Amino acid sequence: MAHSGARPLKDPVSLFEDGQERLVERAWAEANGYTLLDLSDDYVPYPFTQEGPHRPNSYRARYIDLANDRTDRDGRPLPPGRQNHLELYGIPPSLGALRRRFLADRNNRRCFEAVNQQAIAALDVPIVYRSGRKAERRFLRAARRWKAAAARLLRSRKLRKAAHVEATKQGSRVLRAQRRAAARLDAILAVQARLACEGLVRPAEPLRAGVVSWYHQKAMMRFERKHMIFGWGSLQGDTRAAMQRTPLENNHRTLMRTLRERVATGLGVIEDGTVPRSWRNSSSAGARDLLGELTQRLAKALGVTTPARGLGFLLKRSATYFRHRWVALRLPGLPAYHGPHMDLRVVINRGDVHYDFPYDDKGRPIPQPKARRPWLALYVHHRERLLPLVRWSTTIGGWRTEVRGGCHYWKYKNSEVGQRLWKYLVAGPVWIPPPGTPPRSLVAKRWVKGKVRFVPKQWEIGPGYQSAYGLVAALHTREIRRRGRVEDEDGGIRTHGSADYMSILGRHSHGCHRLYNHLAVRLVTFLLAHRHHQRMGEQPLKWRFSFTYAGQRIHFSRSHKGYYFRLVPPVGVTVTRGRVLGKAKSPIRRLIPKVGGPGGPGCIQTSTASEAPLAAPRAVDGAAPRAQTARPAHRDPR
Numbered sequence: 001m002a003h004s005g006a007r008p009l010k011d012p013v014s015l016f017e018d019g020q021e022r023l024v025e026r027a028w029a030e031a032n033g034y035t036l037l038d039l040s041d042d043y044v045p046y047p048f049t050q051e052g053p054h055r056p057n058s059y060r061a062r063y064i065d066l067a068n069d070r071t072d073r074d075g076r077p078l079p080p081g082r083q084n085h086l087e088l089y090g091i092p093p094s095l096g097a098l099r100r101r102f103l104a105d106r107n108n109r110r111c112f113e114a115v116n117q118q119a120i121a122a123l124d125v126p127i128v129y130r131s132g133r134k135a136e137r138r139f140l141r142a143a144r145r146w147k148a149a150a151a152r153l154l155r156s157r158k159l160r161k162a163a164h165v166e167a168t169k170q171g172s173r174v175l176r177a178q179r180r181a182a183a184r185l186d187a188i189l190a191v192q193a194r195l196a197c198e199g200l201v202r203p204a205e206p207l208r209a210g211v212v213s214w215y216h217q218k219a220m221m222r223f224e225r226k227h228m229i230f231g232w233g234s235l236q237g238d239t240r241a242a243m244q245r246t247p248l249e250n251n252h253r254t255l256m257r258t259l260r261e262r263v264a265t266g267l268g269v270i271e272d273g274t275v276p277r278s279w280r281n282s283s284s285a286g287a288r289d290l291l292g293e294l295t296q297r298l299a300k301a302l303g304v305t306t307p308a309r310g311l312g313f314l315l316k317r318s319a320t321y322f323r324h325r326w327v328a329l330r331l332p333g334l335p336a337y338h339g340p341h342m343d344l345r346v347v348i349n350r351g352d353v354h355y356d357f358p359y360d361d362k363g364r365p366i367p368q369p370k371a372r373r374p375w376l377a378l379y380v381h382h383r384e385r386l387l388p389l390v391r392w393s394t395t396i397g398g399w400r401t402e403v404r405g406g407c408h409y410w411k412y413k414n415s416e417v418g419q420r421l422w423k424y425l426v427a428g429p430v431w432i433p434p435p436g437t438p439p440r441s442l443v444a445k446r447w448v449k450g451k452v453r454f455v456p457k458q459w460e461i462g463p464g465y466q467s468a469y470g471l472v473a474a475l476h477t478r479e480i481r482r483r484g485r486v487e488d489e490d491g492g493i494r495t496h497g498s499a500d501y502m503s504i505l506g507r508h509s510h511g512c513h514r515l516y517n518h519l520a521v522r523l524v525t526f527l528l529a530h531r532h533h534q535r536m537g538e539q540p541l542k543w544r545f546s547f548t549y550a551g552q553r554i555h556f557s558r559s560h561k562g563y564y565f566r567l568v569p570p571v572g573v574t575v576t577r578g579r580v581l582g583k584a585k586s587p588i589r590r591l592i593p594k595v596g597g598p599g600g601p602g603c604i605q606t607s608t609a610s611e612a613p614l615a616a617p618r619a620v621d622g623a624a625p626r627a628q629t630a631r632p633a634h635r636d637p638r
Contacts, residue, residue: 013326019303019313029328037266037298039325041068041094045265045525047427047472047565055537057563059428059463066465067094073459073466081199085226088501089465090517092258095322098251099314104199105247106311111197112247119186120194120243126236127188129217140210143185146178185210191235194243195219198226226250228257230501252307259304260295264522268529269294269334270378275388285337285380285387294331301329337382342530344571345379345386346422348495348513350396350415350578355587357410358399363595372579373505376495376513378523392519394495396578398508402436402591409591411436413510416493417577420476423488423570425524425533428463429473429496429562432543439549442556456554463562470497470517472524473562476573495573496520528565536564 011026013036029036042064050057065071069083078084083101084091093101105112130136153174192207200222201207205215220233227250229238242250263269275286296305304310352370359365376394380387397413433442443454459466473496477488495513497520498504504514515523527533538560545556 013328015328016301016303017330018300019309024328026326026328033330034328035267035331037262037327037329039095039262039322039327041096041322042324043067043094043262043266045521046528047425047521047524047563050563051535051537055535057427058538058560059563062464063091064094066091067097069093069097069100073464083199083226085222086465087228087254087257087518088225088230088516089499090471090497090521091465092261092518093254095258095314095325096319098255098258099317099319099322101254102248102251102311102314105251108197109247112194115194115197116186116190117244119183119190120235120240122183123187123235123240124180125184126234126240127184127191127212128234128236129212129214129220129232131214136211136213136216139181139184139188139212143181143210146174146181149174150178187235188212191220191243192216195223198223198247200226227254232502246307248307248311252304252310255304255310256295256299259298259302260291261518261522263294263298264291265525267294267331267334268338268526270522270526271335271389275377275391279388279391281385281387284385285335286389286391290335297331298329302327337380337387339530341532343381344527344531345381346571346573347377347379348374348394348415348573348575349377350374350417350576353396353578353580354398354582355412355580355584356582357588357592359410359595361595368582370581374513374578376515378526390523392515393504395504395507395509395512395514397511400508400510401438401594403438404436404591408438408594410594411591412587412589413508414587415509415511415513415575416476416491417575420478420493420573420575421570422474422495422527422573423477423479423567424475425527425565425567426469426473426475426562427524427565428471429467429469429494430462430541430558430560431460431468432558432561433461433545434492439547439554443549443554454550454552454554456556458556461556461558465497465517466499468498469494470499470514470520472497472520474524474527476575477570495523527567527571531571532568534566534568536566538563 009023009025012023013026013029014021015024015029015034026036044060044063048057048060048063050060062071062075065075066073066084066086069078071077072084081104083097084093087093127139130138134141188210192201192209195201195207195216200219202215202219205218207213207216207219217233220235220239221231223229223242224231224233224239227242229242231237231239233239235243269291271286271288271290273287273289273292275282277283277287279287299305302313304313349372351372351374354368354370356366356368358368374394374396375391377391378389380389396415399410400413402409402411442457442460444457445452446455447453448455460468462469465471473494475490476493476495477490479486480489481487493511493513495515497517498514499517500507500514501516503509504516539562541558541561543556543558547554
């Protein structure tokens with residue numbers, strides 16, 4: 001019943017309509033057709049939930065701490081005022097953290113008002129980082145050089161003002177160049193001021209006025225991560241557009257994206273309008289941005305449809321308001337094909353494929369243009385029709401570095417073609433480096449006690465958002481029958497999230513199919529919401545690995561390989577051959593020595609060894625659980 005003040009409510013939730021809030025009982029809201037949505041600060045998508053103390057999900061607490069700006073990726077407390085900007089890595093801020101961001105930027109508005117926004121708007125070229133002292137200072141040096149040239153021109157003409165020179169039309173080229181260089185320098189100075197106001201400049205990484213240094217580049221990349229911009233830290237495109245918006249406008253966009261992810265993972269909605277309208281039956285499903293429509297309905301109910309209203313909504317709520325907060329609202333019914341157990345299918349189209357070796361005998365790259373990039377599509381079979389729900393960009397394998405006996409080679413890492421199964425879904429997967437992984441890729445330089453040292457990339461092993469497998473993964477397996485038992489054959493291929501978000505649209509993987517982390521979380525959450533499954537929990541693993549690099553001993557160890565779910569029955573996956581271009585029509589199986597790579601002449605293989613066939617698919621650490629007999633379908637209670 002609605003709150004009347006007569007008695008305390010049992011299990012109250014906040015009912016929102018057109019920005020107005022009232023407390024009602026959960027049972028009353030459900031009985032009257034309202035949709036319940038969890039907006040709590042301790043919210044996690046379903047893959048990161050746990051079922052009692054006997055099946056803990058160890059990454060759940062870390063996810064909550066990251067979303068609430070309490071700790072960094074390694075679990076260390078964040079410095080006061082520091083924020084995690086992890087949307088690009090699949091972890092949106094909690095609403096409590098976002099409220100603090102709104103308030104911090106509002107309280108710092110004088111700093112933002114002092115930024116020369118006109119200079120950023122008037123910029124005529126992209127500002128791109130280039131390494132090297134001269135390259136970093138090129139805009140500063142150009143401004144000083146042309147300023148001196150303009151001063152010499154005025155002195156030579158015995159004139160005081162540039163307008164007098166332009167009136168004579170002699171020397172105006174110098175003055176135009178001087179104004180252009182000065183405008184570019186002003187834009188860089190304005191950008192650096194904006195970065196400082198955003199709190200993105202680190203004390204240990206100070207910016208030099210007008211210098212596009214590596215520290216400047218890192219601050220720009222923090223700006224992009226804060227506002228979920230896919231870029232390299234250059235002042236152009238979406239990054240420049242965000243620089244020209246007010247902090248309030250940018251924060252409101254973050255609020256809308258956060259609400260969008262809550263709708264996606266909280267209600268099990270995935271249709272985001274990415275399916276081309278030219279696809280068969282797309283108008284009945286994936287060509288419609290159902291996720292966007294529901295997010296707009298949620299924003300209207302909360303009363304946060306504009307930046308000003310979003311700020312007002314958060315200002316009216318206390319710091320603890322979102323600690324535990326469920327809301328009820330009127331939403332339209334989901335499409336008829338939605339249900340507790342949907343007949344889902346997956347197609348991964350590999351697009352244009354080049355098997356030819358991409359380098360000449362001098363190590364120079366050979367162009368291999370591709371018109372068709374790989375993509376992943378999810379379908380539902382409903383009423384004798386196959387309806388496409390989403391189509392997302394992904395990756396396939398290609399030529400990658402492999403180390404054998406201390407020698408570096410090129411090896412083609414193929415993406416398996418044909419029919420596979422998504423039987424096992426993993427939250428917080430652990431990546432075990434396969435044999436041949438270059439040691440340099442497993443270490444990073446860090447300043448430790450006044451010295452530069454190499455430290456193990458624990459974050460790349462996982463679990464965590466920067467794991468090589470991202471936040472979630474779906475294992476590609478095949479079922480084979482041996483001695484009356486159904487066993488899972490695992491070739492080590494995964495569909496998984498990726499922290500290397502800029503690689504999705506242009507680079508190769510080691511054979512896996514990468515997705516943006518936030519899309520991977522949406523996908524796995526949707527599968528668990530709409531397929532019968534068993535909760536298996538964290539799968540134990542005894543793994544220790546160490547090696548010596550640059551005179552230092554590097555150690556890794558893990559006790560589990562992620563939190564597993566088992567789909568019953570599995571979802572079928574078809575990986576197409578794609579369009580094979582070039583002379584080679586099948587993968588080159590031999591190792592090819594890298595030109596200039598470590599090892600010298602002793603690394604060159606004989607022709608017999610070079611043509612050795614690839615090993616058959618085998619189980620690897622972090623693979624599917626042990627072989628098991630087929631079991632009847634069982635839906636995990638929620």
